[in-house]
Amino acid sequence: MFPGKAIRISLVFLCLFTTSGCWDRQEVDKLAIVTGLGIDLISGPEPYLITAQVVSPASQTNIQESSKPFVTTLAHGKTISEAIHNFSKESPRKMFFAHNNIVVMSEKLARSGIQDFLDFLDRSPQFRRNAWLIVTPRTAKEVLQTQCDIQKYAAIGLKEMIYERYHPFSNKMQRKDTMSRLEGLSSAALALKIDIKNTDRIEQQKLEEAGNPVHNSSQQASQEKDQLQISGFSILNKYKFAGYLNDFETQGLLWFLGQHKGYPIRLPCPTSEQKYVVFLLNQKSKHFKPVMDQEPLQMIVKVSNNATMAENNCSELSLFNAKDKENLEKKLNEAVKQQMMVSLEKVQRSESDVLHFADAFYRKNPAQWKKIRDGYGKKFSETKVTITVKSEIRLSGMTSEGLKR
C-alpha cells in the first residue's frame, strides 16, 4: 500500500463518513426523557389520554432554583400510537421512553381491558420490559402529577418505593412477568396498586383527636401535600382488571408465591388482648401438592418459615421457656394460615389464579390439564386448599430476655 493508494482509500472513507450523515444522531439535550407513562380513558372520539412525566434537566444545574424537576405532557388520540405521536404537538423535544420504568393505568381503562396497550408497548423498541405496571383507583394523570418528597423525579421515586417495599419480589412482577403470566396457563397476573393520600392531613387530624397539643395548624396546612402510596396489588385476569388486594391480603398472597420476606405478624398476648408479641417472618419454602383425581380439584400447600422476635409486650412470655416457644410457634402457624386463607378467599372469589396453581396442576398431569383447562377460573375458585404451616422461632432479635416489666 503506497501513499497514493492510501490517500485514495482514506478519501473514500472520508466521503463515506461525512456525506452519509448521521441519521439516528440525537443529542442528549434534544431529548425529553420520560420517566413515567400513564394512560387514561376519556370521553370523545379520541378515547386514549396519555400522560408522560418528563424530566426537565435544567433543574439539575440549579440555574433556575424555582423550576420544577419534571413536567407532565399530555396527548390524546384514537389509538395509543396516534396519542404518542401527538406528543410532538406540544413538546419541543423528542419523547424518549427508554428510561421509563413506571406504566400507570387508570382503573377505568384496566376494567375495559389492557390488551391493546400491552400490545403497543411490546411492539415499540423503546419501552422497557422491566417497567412496573400499576393500576390506580385514581387517574393516571393525577398519579404522574403528584410530587415525591425525597426523590426529585416522582416516577423514579415511585420506582424506588416499589423496589424497596416488595423486594425481592418486586423484580418478578414487572411488565415482562405480568405479560408472561397473562399469556400463561392461568391467564391471571398481578400488577401494583398506587393510591394518592394526603397523609399529612389525615395524621394531623388523628393527632388532634388523640388530644395532643397542636399549634400552628394553619402553618402546617400549607405544607400539606398529596402523597403517592403503594397500597397492595391489583389482580388482572384475562387482560382485565379483577380487583384489588389490600396490604394484609398482599402479604398473605406472598406466602403462596414463596416471596414472604421480612414482613411482621402480630399475636395477642395470652393474658391481654391489647398487648402483642410481634415476629418478622422469612419464608423458607413453599410446596404445592395438587390432587386432580376428582372435582373439585384439591391443592395441599405447605409453607415453612423462620421467625425473628421483633417486639415482646407480654411480660409472661419468654423464648427461653421451651413450652412458651412451642406455643408461640403453634400460634404463629395459625396466624399465618389465617392470613393465607383471607387472601385465598379473595383471590378465589375473583376467579383469578394469581397463585400459579395452574402450573402445578399442569406439571402434575399435563394430559388431565387439557381437560380442566376450559373454564379453569371457575374450577380454581372451587379448589379445596389445605394449608400446613411450619414456623420456627430462630432469633430473639438483638437482645435476649428484654426489659423487665
Next chain:
Amino acid sequence: MTLFYRKRNKRKLHQTSLVSSTLPSEPNNLGTSLSDNITHLKNKFKNCSEVVFRDITFGTEQQNQAQMIWMDGLVEREQLENEILNSLIQRSDIKLHPESDPKSFLEDMKTRVLKATQVKELLTMSDVVEGILTGDTILVFDQTPIALSISTKGGPVRAISEPQTEAVVRGPRQGFTESLRTNTTLVRRIIKTTDLKTEIFTIGKFTKTAVVVAYIDGIASLDVLEEVRERLSQIEVDTILDSAYIEELIEDHSYTLFPQIAHTERPDKAAAELAEGKVILFVDGSPFVLIVPTTFFRFFQSSEDYYERFPMAFAVRSIRFLFIVIALLLPSVYIAVITYHHEMLPAQLLISIAGSHEGVPFPTLLEALLMEITFEALREAGIRLPKQVGQAVSIVGALVIGEAAVQAGIVSTAMVIVVALTAIASFTIPAFNVGISIRILRFPLMILGAVLGLYGIMLGLLALLVHLCSLRSFGVPYFAPLAPFRWRSMKDLFVRAPIWSMNRASLRKPDEGSQRGAN
C-alpha cells in the same frame, strides 16, 4: 531471508547521500616522507582549528623525527601527556631508526616505548583521518609508511544519571548516557559472559556513528540477527544523530502509527531483553538503545513490574491495561452513547448528563474534539516551555480554560471529566511512543463513534486489530503472543506470574513461536 524484505525498505535504504560524489578519492597509502604525509594531512584538515600537529624528535642522538596529530577536545589530555609525550621525549634509549628496519622499529615502539593501552598500525591516509576524527592520537614517523594510532578517546561526557523517561520506585537507578562505551559497559557489568557479543558498524557519511549490535550468542535468533546486520549494512545516509534515525531506517513498516522497535534508557531492561533473546542496538551519541524484535505488548510492560512482588505487579499491570482501554476508547464511547445509545445509561446518570449538556451550543463531537485538541496543545506546550513556566501553563490551562469553559456553558462538565480522565489514562502507558499512537487513534475513533455509534467504534477497533495483526517486527508477528497465540507466554502478558513459576524457556523466548515459522 529475502522474505523479510519488503520492497519499500530497499527504496528507503538506498537514499543516497549528497556528499558521496563530491568527496575526492583518496591517494590512500601513506608515503615514506614525513613532510609529504604531513602536508597532505594539513591540507586535509585545512581550517580545522582544533587539530594539533606537534613535532617531536627523540632517540639517543635525537635522530628520529615524528609528528603527533590529534584533535583537541576529543582526546584525554592527561593520557596524551603521560602515555605518549613523556614516553617519547624523555627516553633516550631508543637506538633504532625506522629507515634501517621499520618493522622492528615499530615493534619496539609498540611493545617497549609507548605506555598506551591500545596501539594500532595504520596504513592508509583515510584511516589516519578517521582516527583523528574519532579522538585517537596519530604518530607519523619519518621514513615510515606506517602510522601508529593510540587510542586516547576522551573529552567531556555526561555522567551516569537516573533515567528521565523510565523512572522507577524500586530498581537500579543508572541510565544510559550519550557515550557508547559507557553504555556497553553498563550492560557488560550486568551480563558477565563471553556469549555477550558486540558487533560494531559505522554508519553515516558525516557522523561516522558507531552502532553496536549486542546479543547473547546461542539465545538470540540467528534470523533476526542476520536481518539486523543486513539492514544496518544497507543504510546510506549522511548523519545519524540519535538511535531514532536507525529505528526509522531499519523498521519494517513506515506507514503505521505503531512503533515496531522499542527503546530504553535502562541498562537493566536492556540486559533483561538480551537474556530473552533480543538484539540490542547501541548508537553512539544516544542514551536510548534499540530493542529488536519488539511486540506490541512489550510497550505496556514496565521494568517495575518485575521489581515489585507479583500480586502488586499483577494489580498494577491490570490497572494499566484498563486505563489503556480508557485512553483509547473513553471519548469515543462517550460520544457514541450520548448521541446514539441513550438507553444504555442508568436513568439518573442520563438525566445528570443531560442537565450538564443543557445550553451547550455544540454537538458532542465538536465539543469533544475542541477539548481533546486543547489538551494535546497544552501537553505539547508543557514539554516545550521551560520547567518553571511549564507548571504555570498547565495550571492556567487546566483551571482557567476548563473552569471558564464550563462556566460559560461552552462545554459540559461531563465532557471535562471525560477529557481529564482520558488524559490521565494516556500517561499510564509506560512507553511514550505508543502513548502517542494511542492518543492519535482516539481521534478517528471519536469521529467513527459520532458517525456510526458503537457500531462504528467496533468497526474501527476491528480494523485496528487487523492492522496490528498484519504488522511484523523483524519477522516476528507484532501482536504475538496473542496472534499467533502462545499459551506459555500468557504468564507474562496481562498478568505477571511469580518469577519462580515462569520457566526458563518462557522467560527467554516469548515470541519464538512464530520466529522460525516466518522464514
